Amino acid sequence: MSFDFLVIGSGISGLVTSFWLKKRGLDVCVFEKEKEVGGSIKTVKKDGFLVELGPNTVLDNTPYLKEIVETLNIEDSLIYAKKINKKRYIFKDGRLIPLPSNPFNFFFSPIFSLKSKLKIFKEPFIERAEKEETIAEFARRRLGEEVLNFAVGPFVSGVYAGDPERLSVQWATKKIYALEKNYGSLIKGAIAKRKGPSPSKGLFSFKNGLFELVENLKNFNGNIYLETEAEEIIPLNGKYKVIGKRNDKKIEIETKGVVITGDSISQWKILKKLDESCPLNDIPYAGVVILGIGYKGGDVGHKLDGFGFLIPQIYGKKLLGCLFSSSLFDGRAPYGYVLLTCFLGGALHQEVLNLKEDEILNYTLNELNPILDIKGSPAFYLMKKWERAIPQYNIGHRKYIEWRKNFYEKFKNIYISGNILDGISVADCITNSTELAKNILNNLSI
Ligand SMILES: Cc1cc2nc3c(=O)[nH]c(=O)nc-3n(C[C@H](O)[C@H](O)[C@H](O)COP(=O)(O)OP(=O)(O)OC[C@H]3O[C@@H](n4cnc5c(N)ncnc54)[C@H](O)[C@@H]3O)c2cc1C
Structure with a gap:
């Protein structure tokens, strides 16, 4: 069998990449080792409830959602969270208190002490960091311990389920890091950004849950091999032979290029056979x-x-x-x-x-x-x-990014994608996978 491109993994990253490649006329095949597509996206309907056992809400800050949804003809199913979602509670001393939703509320919020409120005035005058910092170090330095504990820390927990003392501000919260880098201050950066159009339309899902999106992406692509695990990529006269396993039977395909998604260990198992220095198995x-x-x-x-x-x-x-x-x-x-x-x-x-x-x-x-x-x-x-x-994009995450850069020098048309390096939110995966597909199409001059 031969295809223009093979995508390994049918989570949102793999399905979005294959969507754009297919839309531009490439013959694309997707290998998925599980019985169903979707990866982390798991919507279950039971007893009249609709439960998301993976991601629940997605921030619509990706410019590509509209075209995907229109092409799939599911605009009517796209739903946005009710306005009420702007109210977010924080647990403090046994009760729930709304987090301040704007600077004015911040100064009246019972969550923060007067000392923390006054520290905010000094934020625009705090120097940039000279070394890579954890999110905790960054927040402590710019905003103080209390804001770290009652705002930044819980946010990190809500997005990464992570430890702010280990996550890298530069890699895990790129947009926040960029505010300091580009404007010298979070407050100055936030004010400057408010002047432009809002990048987000809010939180979205679908009437039948997020699985509705992946199911339609699956149908659009058509060429999805379920219960098929990719195991090895072998260079072959400027192309690649990909070897996999389907119901315990060996499967082989030839392709011009491969996009690899999936968790870091799954990717490492394939990539270490091409480059034994592959460090992806270390990603926590x-x-x-x-x-x-x-x-x-x-x-x-x-x-x-x-x-x-x-x-x-x-x-x-x-x-x-x-x-x-x-x-x-x-x-x-x-x-x-x-x-x-x-x-x-x-x-x-x-x-x-x-x-x-x-x-x-x-x-x-x-x-x-x-x-x-x-x-x-x-x-x-x-x-x-x-x-x-x-x-977890912890301190030291740069080593994986640099390894990938070197890998790309050696192997053309193999792309390391998914949520392991460049962003973990569903919106990041949609944006990055779309940009990857554009890059592939450019390289193939299509
Ligand atoms: C519990 C949970 C809650 C989350 N909540 C949110 C949220 O509310 N909002 C948000 O924006 N994000 C959330 N996220 C993050 C987001 O859902 C994920 O980062 C994103 O869905 C990852 O998509 P992906 O396609 O990169 O990877 P995955 O979804 O992991 O998909 C990878 C696919 O590749 C397959 N695969 C792996 N190896 C192979 C192989 N060798 N051969 C064939 N197939 C292979 C896997 O079986 C899998 O289906 C959450 C994640 C989890 C787990």
């Missing part, structure tokens, strides 16, 4: 447990009038936060019920992954009940443990 991951819980509406005392809440790491809790899923999008819970989506574990609490399902459920209910004033028992729950959920 945070494991996460996602727990969707449904209640009768009347059993939850809290109004659930927001996006959800985050718990600062300083409280040492295994529960990182909770989304008010049925408040964000319609159709997530049956009439009269609400759906909450909790996430637990992360880089600081990997021990959760070793607990049994009922232990995790009981622990979560004990935490959740007083916070949200819950009286009854859950009407429904669904859980998924992700041992390797999110790659």
